Amino acid sequence: GGTTKDSAENNSGSNSGSKATANPNAPIKEGLKLAFLPKQINNPYSTIVNRSGIEAAKEFKGEAKEVGPSDASASSQVSYINTLVQQGHDAILIAANDPNAVCGPLNQARSRDIKIVAYDSDTDKSCRDIFINQASSEEIGRSQVKLLSDQIGGQGEIAILSATANATNQNTWIEFMKDELKKPEYSGMKLVKVAYGDDDDQKSFQQTQGLLQAYPNLKGIISPTTVGIAAAARYISSSEYKGKVVVTGLGTPNQMRKFVKDGTVAEFALWNPEDLGYLASYAAAALSSGQITGAEGEKFKAGRLGERTIGTDGEVILGPPFTFDKDNIDDFDF
Amino acid sequence: MTTLTSAPPAKKAPKAEGGLLDLVLRARELSILGALVVLVAVTAIVNPRFLSAQGVEDIFLNASILVLLAVGQTLVVITRNIDLSVGSVVGLVAFTTGKYVSGDDRSVVMAILIGLAIGALCGLVNGLLVSFCGVPALVVTLGTLYVIQGIGYYIAQGDQINAADVPQSLLDLGSGGVLGVPYLPLIAVLVMAAVGYYLRAYPSGREFYAIGSSPEAARLAGVPIRRRVLTAYVVSGLLAGLAGVLWLARFGTVVADAAGGWELKVVSAVVVGGVAIVGGVGSVYGAALGALLLTTIGSVLVVLKVNSFWQDALTGLLLLLAISVDRLLALRMNRVLRKRSAHHGS
Amino acid sequence: MSGPTPVLALVDVSKSFGAVRALKGVRLELYAGEVHALAGENGAGKSTLVKTFAGVHRPDGGRILLGGEPVVFNSPADAQSAGVAVIYQEPTLFPDLSVAENIFMGRQPRGALGRIDRSAMHAKAAGLFERLGVPMDPRRPARGLSIADQQVVEIAKAISRDAKVLIMDEPTAALTGQETARLFSVVEALREQGCALLFISHRLEEIFELCQRVTTLRDGQWIASETLEGLTPDDLVTRMVGRELDELYPKQDVEPGEVALKVSRLTREGVFTDVSFEVRRGEIVALAGLVGAGRSEVARAIFGIDRRDAGSVEVDGRPLKAASPTGAMAAGLALVPEDRRQQGLVMEMSIERNMGLTRLRALSRGPLISRAAERANAADWAVRLQLKYARAGDAVGVLSGGNQQKVVLAKWLATEPSVLIVDEPTRGIDVGTKAEVHRLLSELAAGGLAVLMISSDLPEVIGMADRVLVMHEGRITAEIPREQATEESVMSAATGRYGKEAA
Amino acid sequence: MALKTDGALGRFVRWDVLVTALLIAVFLGGSGMNPDFANTGNLSFALGDLGEIALIALPMTLLVVCGEVDLSVASVLGLASALTGSLWNAGWAFETIVPVVLVVGLVCGLINGLLVTKLGLPSLAVTIGTLTLYRGLAYVVLGTEAVSQFPQQYADLAVSNVPGTPIPYPVALFAVLAVATALLLHATGLGRSLFAIGSSEEAAFFAGVRVKRIKLLLFVAAGVISAFAGIVFTLRYGSARADNGMGLELTVIASVLLGGVDFDGGKGTLGGVIAGVLLIGVLRNLLMLDDVSTEIQAIVTGLLLIVSVLTPRLTAVVREARARRRVPV
Ligand SMILES: Nc1ncnc2c1ncn2[C@@H]1O[C@H](COP(=O)(O)OP(=O)(O)OP(=O)(O)O)[C@@H](O)[C@H]1O
Ligand SMILES: Nc1ncnc2c1ncn2[C@@H]1O[C@H](COP(=O)(O)OP(=O)(O)OP(=O)(O)O)[C@@H](O)[C@H]1O
Ligand SMILES: [Mg+2]
């Protein structure tokens, strides 16, 4: 954020943040009021994340709730932030639809001493206290390429099936994928197309068909979105391309179980969304209780996940993404 | 006898006129068909795989759900009404039936029946509000769009139906077929043919057109307006329900807002298909063609490797092109007709 | 009265619409094998009475007797199933459906499995038009039919029901003599088959030619029911109007001034060709011809409704540019169109706003409309044309046919045009009002207005016109000066038999 | 033809009156039940959130009154936003961007208008097409980017209130435009013409009303206003994106219809529409404050629409039943 009104304000905001000194052994306050604001409610993935976050809050005797728009648009998120501010909460946990659009209101919130935890999809770093990253975006991007390369022997045309063209985290990952592909060991692989399924089953489905017809020698598809990978797998599993084209990406085990079992998909990755919500919840608590301020190097206890340290830019990384395959998929249920 | 007395004017030669007029009316369907053929031909030339068995199968599979909805919508639009709630109904039905069949394997037949029932119920509500309370269709169905959507979300609570939970037998309905012909298009075509035939060949069918063409005249002619309009909505709801079940069968993974925003898609299909939005004119065949055209455009643009960002723009452009060409054709024919009558006149 | 029981009868029927009391204790009896006339001024309540028979309106008071038994018609469907067929004053067709389907909607001849037998349907329809002596293609869609043709379809629809009772509300208003004659022979036939008929017309001579009994209404009140024998037209008029009637066609002779409207070589392909004529200030020029001759089309083209393919129009010497009614109005033209429901009036809009629509600018004070001026304008013309209405704020659609016609006239006369084109100005207007309209027209002409009058009513044409232009199949076949204008001369020209420059 | 005329309607409960009453009730109830509602901070949020919808609702009302509709408004808004972003990226001065964007909006409206008036296509069909087209162009212009960092002073204009009031500048502007539009619709010759066109286009044309020109004008107005709303939107959220305002058109139409404008044209009041817009806004805000879940919000909005048209009709039906079901023809 350069010279926007947003950044102007929040500079002051973050200053005030860092001025307050962290007290690592301050106890977690009871009855903290947290609010989860996902990109969009009724999205299975965020439902999982937030549910476990709300569970976590119970552990430290706080109360948490989930509110959010039914469409994944920045504007409707803003209205929710405003109401949350009105209602007065200790912390707002947000998965931003747009890093900048939400900044103004978020800083309003911070000026009222409401802590802001971004998770899953970051906001401009100037308008939140910390960001819980499901895994370093870089690691996700690069590992996806590796995953696919292993399955297609590093040779052939590949395509990416993303969510909406504006999804911040998607685009970051895709950048890293492109970068990874520049490496010599992937010289055999050629990214021919980035398609957008708008996280809509039917559209993702049709986009997949299109890709396969448009690029006859397509070897693999990476879909770093839960809706996309399911749609792609579903189409291929019921088409002549089954076994010829590899699908991988980010998906939930329950979604993908069928396609792993029937051999359409060998491997796909995801972090544990429950842990993500859990960690975010604890981070919010730590912030509100003054254990941390969001400065680099601070540490806090995150219940069963143990102690976590804040990295650069106030990022806390959940851990490396986990790779599912037919051997381990049945150990998970989410 | 004081008024002007004499032989009536030599009128246009009926036969020629009749034939031409039929052509004008059918031209709407024809022009869409033409557009479709051109589109497919061009694509096939650029990329032969587009017409591969798989490719063709895909086109029809994609279209069939939209076709079903378009047929239902046509019935409603012909009576000078509109049903914006279909998208929400599909979502609701897809999810609820999904919920029903998931878990311990339940009977597919039962699932379908439930789907149809829910759809019919939604249609009934719309129909009663429009026909008996006489409230403007657009407002009512915009309202029920929100309501039904809300109910869908409420039931779903953010959960999702996964392909794994859906019994294979139901999934087969979505991808399987009889002797090479997949079920979905088969169902769609059967429904279309049935409704189309009914509208054309049965007195009660014609009354739908009468109502849309002039409600006042319909009342004076003793047409049971309310009953027909109600029927139109119930059928539309019923088909939306069927579409919902097929949606589940086809995509396996379903969230509550499946088919969100499809109402506009359906309406454009119907309009492109030459069904007059003011009622009284059009056929389900045209609407079905419209649906086919729209879905084909969707696939074609990907197959032609059109830049993702241009896809929406071009879809819109082609849509406008379709209706404009259709319109120009109609105007042209009218002029021809007038010239014709000139040669008979003098 | 003793004797046979009436097939259908009204007893002390009353009906009011809000403030308007359309029917006050009216009684009427229709007997088998008799044609009963219903006479009355515009707004007397004739159509309301008809709609009561038809089940469109339910009477507030009184009863309907079917074969002596009281019945209740809740809807037109009920009346139809009771054997009552109705031709309404205003044709109401399905524009998108074929003429045949319009006739047989809901009663189509069935084939196997209850399917529509189209060929049979078209054959039947053709048969009906045969009976009515009108060649019309049953497959043709109803859209684009002239008022006259629409009326014919309505008639065909009604007689196709072979009903016990046939009710006709001004069926001949739009017809030419030829078609009227055929209609009458059909009606005669039905009467002999023992059908009971009710006939409404503002042309008294038709009533005397066709009917045996007559009932007169005045302001919704029953005045008399009597046999027509021994009754003179004047008696009937007095009963209707309640006073002696002044003379029709009071054309004053005026010295024509300079040319106000000059039409040269006007052509619209497929409708009319090479039409040229002039209308001078103070002149009333009639445009006569058969239905479909293209008279209205000429008027439309002059006024800029339709594009003209060739030719020019001059108003007061200034050429009129491309098709635009606004331009035509600015130049001083006014057109009273032939179809008042579609073209003449905005049915859902109030009477005063309809009257104001043609002169919005004149009624504005600065940018804003002055309601006061609007009201005054309406009130003024309502008086001048003796409009029968309840509140100036009511929708014009609730006015009786004739009163609607008056509103159309008012809204155009209000623009104080220099050339007035009237298409069938007295269609559906009662004798009294007709006289008023005629006087109005000749006054205006005397005041220097140039009038072009399209009419199918020959006496009107002969009576009012200084010159008669006759059209035949889209061409002007004759121009007849007032003194030579006789029914024969006009007729022969209209049918193309007469004529120097005939096609 | 069932005659629901100004005169006749007056005899029933009128939609716009009803809606206004409802608005007041909701407002009072809201301030009573929820302490967070009636404070200036929240109200100006709520109003600000309505800005764009309210602005677009004005030309939409005029269009619907004369029997047309424009579904492409939200896409024009998106296109305007995207264009603002890309031009700003390209280093243009904001002062030059604004007029350019407005002109683009004008062109969008012009295209809609010409297709409707020149080809005589139904506006519903045309604007469904342009809805897709314009949104697509937005993506062509800006792609996946999200541009921020717009000049301070303009950003402030979009968010801050008129000094001493809880009213954000865009809303204040809306108020002014609303009054102007109300006068235009209800007190000028043009307004009369709109109603005439709405209830009988042919008759209006015969009476010398410039039907096509007027319609064209309205579509253009809708285009320009939507583009302007796009700029406001962009500044308000400090972010220009191709998907801004997606799906807004239905909300706009919903509030217009809620305001009692007859979708078949010829009937409606601007007062009703304003009440409708506010009602939808206030209600949403209130439901959010009370933590009512999104799905329930949707249901409430829907029911509201239905009830708002049902109530007056039912009273009408009852009245007709009492008047022995007469059907004016
Ligand atoms: N031969 C025909 N067959 C069918 N319709 C026709 C024919 N000729 C004209 N029409 C239609 O009927 C209408 C009658 O033409 P027009 O009104 O110009 O003739 P007219 O002499 O004015 O008849 P009217 O006495 O009805 O005014 C025209 O609008 C035209 O569309
Ligand atoms: N639907 C209605 N609502 C209100 N008033 C009506 C309605 N229909 C008719 N009227 C009024 O009832 C009276 C009788 O109208 P009606 O149409 O029966 O007259 P009419 O005898 O048919 O006249 P015309 O000869 O001009 O057709 C008129 O004053 C008319 O304004
Ligand atoms: Mg009458």
Ligand SMILES: [Mg+2]
């Ligand atoms: Mg005529």
